[in-house]
Amino acid sequence: MxxxxxxxxxxxxxxxxxxxxxxxxxxxxxxxxxxxxxxxxxxxxxxxxxxxxxxxxxxxxxxxxxxxxxxxxxxxxxxxLLPGHNNYNPLTKESIQYKTMECKRLRLLEEEEKQKKKTTRAGLNSSVLLQKRQLGLLSSTSYCRLVHELKVNCMQRRKIEIHSPDSSVAGTNNFKIIVADVACERIFTVNDVEHGGCKYGIINLRGLGKESLTVEMYDNLYFTNRKVNSVCWASLTHPDSHVLLCLMGIAETPGCASLLPASLFSSTNPGDRPGMLCSFKISTAWSCAWCLNPQADNCFSTGLTRRVLVTNVVTGHRQTFGTSSDVLAQQFARQTPVLYNGCRSGEVFSIDVRQRNQKGQSWKAIRLFHDSAVTSIRLLEAEHYLMAADMAGKIKLWDLRTVKCVKQYKGHHNEYAILPLHVNEEEGLLTAVGQDCYTRIWSLQDAHLLRTIPSPHPSSKDAIPSVVFSSRLGGSRGVPGLLMAVRQDLYHFSYN
Known part of the structure; x- marks a missing residue:
């Protein structure tokens, strides 16, 4: 059984x-x-x-x-991998990506310190350039452009010492925005304050011409409990005489656009503050621009939610142009009173501010389209070309005469941030900081990526560097190079 x-x-x-x-x-x-x-x-x-x-x-x-x-x-x-919301999980996609990015950043920083930089173009060196120039094979413009390319690849990072009248607050707040005036003698700075709000002032760059690399913060620093959305220099009484600020409204306090004289930051006596000081109540402004064309004298624009507002500072007269999307980027042309606008929808269009308010979209002259929100636009000097960057990380050069994209600058990284472009036509360079905190420099002529500079600090959303590039930092006798503000520090990448 x-x-x-x-x-x-x-x-x-x-x-x-x-x-x-x-x-x-x-x-x-x-x-x-x-x-x-x-x-x-x-x-x-x-x-x-x-x-x-x-x-x-x-x-x-x-x-x-x-x-x-x-x-x-x-x-x-x-x-x-476990879900990222598990506080005890040592492995999430975010932590893995951050570790990979940090390893790459440290490796690039080590290469920077060891001066392993090489030219990105084969056979390009100073002796070959000089020989071609002497033989007449290179024009003066091409020679200068290629020399700048060589210098950009050899820039070295040095930390700048900031002298402030209030030593107790110097170096305690993170830089958010730095914007240089036309002569690159001064930069307007906006710093995030630890407990909310912003602090802003002006730094004099004339000390960059000295070996000590020191800059002076102007006497007066101002604090606001509101967020600064956009900044630009304004030429009301003389070139770069004022600064235009767009402040976001909070609670019952409405947003505003404030026009502040630059002398306000350097004068200690309230009675010695010349210039016009005014404020205009507006809803939240994403962008602003000052007009330098005499046909629209004393005017500035603000890009709002689904509309553009053009304001005359002296008369207070306003023109409103309705749009179908938020206006995130603006710039006025110099030769004509035309305003170019970049929208969240990806559209770029121009407005002739001499015309009166009109219904519909008939006042739009030139219209271009990106596949993502446009975050920055820059007109080239001849005003036949326009550079535009979007939230998909694409940077395109548009020919305004044919309304076609003629170049694309690859390598930029952006997903949702409003990040500016910096065009230096004299040096033939384009500079942009990505959301990954890398500063990239391209050749304007052929869109070749010349250099990728890692941030001196670990990458994070609140530590995206703000930069200024010029061959005359500190004025006409200044030093060439790149100025970078990240967290509490200011760095100078100088030419050899």
């Missing part, structure tokens, strides 16, 4: 062996299987890629993505 009973069990799939199977074909869990299941429940479970897969990964350099796992190239293994 017993013998027949066990025979029947064996026929139906039962076995006394430890690796036996259930009647329905499932493997019977043993101690080894329980160990494997417990390991899979651990947050840092490692899955070997296997000898065959490791060979294929090495040869093809392609890693297959597995849902819930990430591949560590150093250990050649897959590791399990």
């Amino acid at each position: 017993k013998r027949n009973y066990w025979r029947g069990k064996k026929k139906r799939g039962w076995s006394s062996h430890k690796n036996s199977y259930h009647p329905h074909g499932y493997r019977r869990p043993d101690r080894n299987n329980r160990t494997e299941r417990l390991e899979q429940e651990e947050p840092q479970t490692a899955v070997n890629a296997g000898p065959s897969s490791s060979g294929s990964l090495t040869q093809n350099s392609v890693v297959q993505e597995l849902p819930g796992f990430y591949y560590d190239s150093e250990k050649n293994r897959y590791f399990r």
Whole structure:
């Protein structure tokens, strides 16, 4: 009886062996299987890629993505990921990406310190350039442009000492925005204050011409409990005589555009503050621009939610132009009183401010379109070309005569931030800081990426550098190079 009973069990799939199977074909869990299941429940479970897969990964350099796992190239293994909201989980996609970016940044910084910079163009060096120039193979413009390319690749980082009248607050607030005047003698700075709000003032750059690399903060610093959305220099009484600020409204306090004389920051006696000081109540402004054309004298514009507002500072007269999207970027042309606008919808259009308010969209002269929100626009000097950057990380050069994109500058990184472009036509360079906190410099002529500069501080959303590039930092006798403000520090990348 017993013998027949066990025979029947064996026929139906039962076995006394430890690796036996259930009647329905499932493997019977043993101690080894329980160990494997417990390991899979651990947050840092490692899955070997296997000898065959490791060979294929090495040869093809392609890693297959597995849902819930990430591949560590150093250990050649897959590791399990848990949801990012788990506070005890050491592995999330965000932490892995941050670790990878930080390793890359530290490696690039080490290369910068060891001066391993090489020219990005084969065969380009100073002796070859000089020889071609002497033989008449290069024009003066091309020679100067290529020399600037060489200098950009050899720039060295040095920290600047900021002298402030209030030493207790110097270097305690993070830089958010720096904007240089036309002569690059001064920069207007906006700093985030620790407990909310902003602090703003003016720094004199004339000390950059000295070996000590010191700059002077003007006597008066001003504080606001509102966010500064946009800043530009304004020429009301003389070039760069004022600063235009757009402040966001909070609670019951409405937003405003304030026009402040630059002398306000350097004068200690209230009675010695010449110039016009005025404020205009407006709703939240995303952008602002000052007009330098005499046909629209004393006018500035503000880009608002679904409309553009052009205001005359002296008369107070306003013109309103309705739009279908928020206006995030603006710039006036110099040769004509035309305002160019970049929208959240990706549209770029121009307005002739001499015309009166009109219904509909008939007042739009030139219309261009990006696939993502336009965050910055810059007109080139001849005003036949316009540079535009968007939230997809694309930088395009548009020919306004044919309304076509003629160049694209690749490598910029942006997903949702409003980041400016810096065009230096005299040097033939384009500079932009990405949301990944890298500063990139391109050749204007052929869109070639010349250099990628890592941030001196770890990358984060509140530590995106703000930069200024000029061949005359500090005035006509100033020094060439790049000025970078990040967190509480100011750096100068100087030419050799």
